[in-house]
Amino acid sequence: MLFSKLYAPTIKEKPADSETISYELLTRGGFIRKVAAGIYTYLPLGWRVIKKITKIVEEEMDKIGAQEFMMPIIQQAEIWKESGRWEDYGPEMMKLSDRHGREFTLGPTHEEMITFIVRNELRSYKQLPLILYQINQKYRDEIRPRFGLMRAREFIMKDAYSFHSDEKSLEETYQDFYRAYSKICERLELNYISVEADTGAIGGTDSHEFIILASTGESDIYVCDSCGYSASEERAQSKIPENIPEEIEPLEEVPTPNVKTIEDVSEFLKVSKEKIVKSLLYVGRNGYVMALIRGDYELNESKLKSLLKDQTLRLATPEEVQRDFGVPIGFIGPVGIDGVKVQKVADLSIKNLNNFVVGGMKEDYHYINTNLNRDFTVELWGDIRTVKEGEGCPKCGNQLRHTKGIEVGHIFKLGTKYSEKLNGYFVDEEGKNKPYLMGCYGWGISRTLAAIVEQLHDDNGIIWPISVAPYTVEIVIVNTSDEEQRTFGFKLYEILKSRNCEVLLDDRETSAGFKFKDSDLIGFPIRITVGKKLKDGKIEIKKRYEEKGVEVSIKKGLEEVVDLIEKTIEEYSTKFIQNNLTIS
């Protein structure tokens, strides 16, 4: 490809709506253009990268026996109503209707559709396991699209679905996906980790996320450097703190005028926060839920939701609390509340706590010396607290480290959740009808494009790994009106092309500096400069991530030069530079 013909409009200035480094560099480099909030066009360079990412993903999918196919983007409302997610997913969906008023959605995901497709003809255990996948556009009406391609309303995703007759088969496929996703990250030459994750709105049992590390990422993760434990913030656990047992004191009600927050209570009653139990009132599908946690910890809403299997859970408003309990929110507590009206859920951090402080269920009062079982009971125990950096690893006890990244892949064991609801049954060896076990596996293709840039860039532009670079080699003819340079540049270009090297020739009639700036901004891995030194029989080969290139004599013949270029391509690796760049 000749640069003079390539539609890659580059921009010198930072776009005014520049949100993140990937948005800025991909826009300036002529890879993408924003069309509306969260909606993008992929220009030729961007599309080349997308296709390369896609190819890697497809190859790894094919290797584990997944079959590629294609489902429609427009989906009828009926199947979503059947699964109950027309309401649950609700505002997140782009909805539309045809001229007859029949409702549709632009698919935000395809669990309903896949089950609809297979439920009539996937009827025998002999057909299982089955793995299908597709790559297409997904639509989510995000409340606030942000971070460029990282949270778009229209985005490209690979989604795979698997069907199994038993748990063992599901587990095997889950592991296959786990390995395939790791392989994809490795082929992309990225610094990544996989973490235990929350299943969220998709539901199911086990789940892992694949995170590309970048300080600008929006996923918070906790890792243990000594045993390798890693988990997302929604899921991460830490060693349960030990509470020293004390002699039990009698319950006492004390006046605490206008003392509402944990800080206030701690100060007013001169007790440490560890000796206070925070009561948070939530409203869920089955009414009120009171979450109890030690005063020095933060509640983790994702954990609470998955413990209660209720994604609709939300904090009760002060008005609701006042109306239904007659107490301002600062004074609610577990004592005197019965388990029918309010389900009490407690974090393990208060399990052995004695003589603690709770709200008095009466304005301006708290209880001191409260004790479990004697003064109130807990209906459900679980881990519902947010982990903090420095706490002990749940497996080995070493300190947990906090880091950030971008979630590009997410795998789930769904179990029978969708097959049961959507009538996806098969007949087993004994002739019995059973719902199949399912797994679903997502990979954000367009998000990967952005994530790579977030991880691999410097002040001058993008640093593509060879595996996904729009072109592997760029030849820059410094002075296009110099006949010798021109001739040599074109000759080398033709040879490289004939060797199946993806090469771009910058033949534009602009200044040298202009071409070099574009070259760094776009981020071709290897740049060959054909300039004034050609007179002395020399050209330069430079790796994008190195300061200086190497001068190469062309006197021994072009074959040798081309061999050297190919060797440079082989040696090129973004791996070792990553820690010096943006990862913190």
Place this chain on the structure above:
RNA sequence: CAGGGUGUAGUUCAGAUGGGAGAACGCCAGAAUCGGGAUCUGGUGGUCGAGGGUUCAAGUCCCUCCACCCUGACCA
């Protein structure tokens, strides 16, 4: 959705008190020449977000709407 901000040339922006729509970069033509967005000459380019109102006169003041960005809940 709530709170805040911004909309003027292709891009980044300037336009105080109401009265001429501007700069730089880009783009086009030409010159010179070419190792880090370099230089010179000439040119091109506008529904001042949209609609309404006040006024002799509105980019500027008022109202309505829209879009985009920032802070929060959601997610591959």
